[in-house]
Amino acid sequence: MRERPRDPETGLPLSSILPGISPGSVDGWSVHTRALRERQAGEDVIVLSVGDPDFDTPPAITERAIEALREGHTHYTPAGGIRPLREAIAESEGRRLGRDVGINEVVVCAGAQNALYTAMRCIVDPGDEVILLSPPYTMFDGVVGSCGGTVATVPLQRENGFAIDFTKLEAAVSGNTRAILLNSPHNPSGAIAGPGEVARMADLCKANGLWLISDEVYADLCYDAEFVSPSTLPGMRERTVVIRSLSKSHAMSGWRIGWALAPEFLAEAMLDLLNHALYGSPGFIQHACVTALTADIGELEEMKNAYRARRDIVCDAFDPIPGVEVVRPASGLFCILDVSAFGTPTMKIAEELYAAEGVSILPGEAFGTEHDSWMRLALCQPEPAIRDAAARAARFFSGLTMAEPAQQKAAGA
Numbered sequence: 001m002r003e004r005p006r007d008p009e010t011g012l013p014l015s016s017i018l019p020g021i022s023p024g025s026v027d028g029w030s031v032h033t034r035a036l037r038e039r040q041a042g043e044d045v046i047v048l049s050v051g052d053p054d055f056d057t058p059p060a061i062t063e064r065a066i067e068a069l070r071e072g073h074t075h076y077t078p079a080g081g082i083r084p085l086r087e088a089i090a091e092s093e094g095r096r097l098g099r100d101v102g103i104n105e106v107v108v109c110a111g112a113q114n115a116l117y118t119a120m121r122c123i124v125d126p127g128d129e130v131i132l133l134s135p136p137y138t139m140f141d142g143v144v145g146s147c148g149g150t151v152a153t154v155p156l157q158r159e160n161g162f163a164i165d166f167t168k169l170e171a172a173v174s175g176n177t178r179a180i181l182l183n184s185p186h187n188p189s190g191a192i193a194g195p196g197e198v199a200r201m202a203d204l205c206k207a208n209g210l211w212l213i214s215d216e217v218y219a220d221l222c223y224d225a226e227f228v229s230p231s232t233l234p235g236m237r238e239r240t241v242v243i244r245s246l247s248k249s250h251a252m253s254g255w256r257i258g259w260a261l262a263p264e265f266l267a268e269a270m271l272d273l274l275n276h277a278l279y280g281s282p283g284f285i286q287h288a289c290v291t292a293l294t295a296d297i298g299e300l301e302e303m304k305n306a307y308r309a310r311r312d313i314v315c316d317a318f319d320p321i322p323g324v325e326v327v328r329p330a331s332g333l334f335c336i337l338d339v340s341a342f343g344t345p346t347m348k349i350a351e352e353l354y355a356a357e358g359v360s361i362l363p364g365e366a367f368g369t370e371h372d373s374w375m376r377l378a379l380c381q382p383e384p385a386i387r388d389a390a391a392r393a394a395r396f397f398s399g400l401t402m403a404e405p406a407q408q409k410a411a412g413a
């Protein structure tokens, strides 16, 4: 049990769960926060540190929200979603996954983040362990911690395309393990777990009586390979929670709608929890989401193509920069820049790059202090801004000295 934080003035205690939310000592987001503030103030800043789509939500969706407001969808709604939205999700997810999805498996939440938290809260007790594959999406640790759970971390094999190391994964399973959290397509690397990996992961969960929480928020943004959801494998629908949202694929991050697909027993528990924690999401937004999932919206393919093109531009524009290696992502909104050649922690690089050139790129340390040799660049700016950022970054990095071994490698020794 962690110590309860206390109000310094009154001594009144808060929950001992709180220190588990943000235990880290490094604020990996400090450059990003500053960049947003300075961009707002009109400064010449390029923000490539966050995966918030720069596109506007497609107009058909926005128009439907306005219409639904005028129709009076401004009242309470059932926790877990209005029936037309749950039906639309069941239908579209059924199509994506190639299996039947019942509406009782669908739980509408306030974004994937809320779906993740709600599922975790229903599964994890204090003392339980959840296995994360590292680097994990920056919020995963805090979600587990805020449910009183502890995290067991298994590194992905960076040198091997971020493949899962099953020897280490199997060794990490203990009597306290309750769930494995798989995020594929993966933030930050964009790697997609192959069918063989997904099948092995499924077998591991079945053999050890574990839940599999499968965060699939980037599944609609696969460029080079398709993603097989573990929930489609035999015996897995019963133990998999699929986490999804419209934030990325539909440029709807600010609408705060996502969902979980869960076996009915868990879905009912989530509804009960949401009833107490959220009490329903706005009706007019949910009606707009029905349109998002059922109308033929051409912008979705256009946005996906634009992200793919930006991915290629980043690979071409950043990779010639001496000392910077782009890890080409197969999916998603991010590229990893390997800057290990400089032998300098990425927090320092991010601060100096921003101070010198006004380009904000997220340091790896935002994912944990051990991730200090790479940075994450988001593809959420138009092409000219990405090219401009690459030119500025080239100027900045040309002034940095590479560490000795990297110098020798660059010189062909």
Ligand SMILES: Cc1ncc(COP(=O)(O)O)c(C=O)c1O
Pocket (backbone or CB within 6 Å): 051, 110, 111, 112, 113, 114, 137, 183, 187, 215, 217, 244, 245, 246, 247, 253, 257, 258
């Ligand atoms: C892997 C992953 N899961 C969940 C989320 C949260 O998404 P949402 O906006 O739907 O809450 C994000 C957002 O960046 C993410 O990258």
